[in-house]
């Protein structure tokens with residue numbers, strides 16, 4: 001990476017709050033909220049003033065305890081939720097000159113269908129459980145404007161083979177699959193329209209260790225072969241260590257530490273990060 005490279009994703013001051021805020025908490029920079037909520041009006045600041053950059057082909061890890069705002073960050077970027085404030089730019093959309101968070105619904109749909117892929121912790125959010133695996137992929141391809149059945153079928157076969165779903169089972173409903181297989185189908189679906197950016201939210205949480213390793217290997221293989229830019233969210237530092245080049249650590253909706261993952265692991269600066277790293281040893 002050279003210093004003059006334009007980031008693939010640039011997020012500026014992203015804030016997501018639940019509640020209107022009050023005089024006490026409205027400018028949270030000038031107050032000292034201990035947690036992510038205001039004790040006076042109970043507004044929750046799920047993400048507070050998040051700014052970050054991700055470069056092409058890089059995997060950025062987002063780590064932090066439950067409730068620190070990791071999923072909210074991804075869901076705002078994928079338009080599952082509206083932000084309260086802040087901007088995001090993606091190099092593959094209008095050369096990174098337009099704030100995607102302020103687009104019309106139609107343009108947001110375009111970005112979702114052509115630029116972003118999302119893999120959720122819960123496969124029921126990313127997959128239709130009563131539609132075959134190949135049907136799930138076709139659905140995403142149709143949303144992206146594909147109409148040719150033979151091309152979609154070929155792409156579906158390719159992708160499901162790539163994520164190691166036995167071809168004899170691709171017409172089965174994902175509800176019949178194990179958790180690991182469901183995650184692999186979800187990954188195939190997210191990749192179906194060749195998105196340059198993949199967002200992964202706790203994709204190995206709840207899986208057995210050996211299945212987790214399998215899914216993590218798959219993500220690494222995809223990154224190596226397809227050079228997709230990724231943001232990987234996990235509460236598990238071991239997952240982040242395995243996948244991410246650079247990482248941010250979140251606590252109470254804020255970024256408290258960021259840098260090269262190995263450096264964070266070797267020399268954590270914030271007390272919370274030190275505790276997190278210590279728990280890995």
Ligand SMILES: Nc1ncnc2c1ncn2[C@@H]1O[C@H](COP(=O)(O)OP(=O)(O)OP(=O)(O)O)[C@@H](O)[C@H]1O
Nearest residue numbers: 018036044046065066067068069070071072073235
């Ligand atoms: N609809 C909502 N209304 C109020 N607060 C919410 C809502 N959704 C999320 N929150 C709060 O926002 C904060 C951030 O939640 P988020 O799910 O992003 O955290 P997380 O780090 O992803 O944790 P987890 O891994 O447990 O999902 C939490 O305090 C959560 O309780």
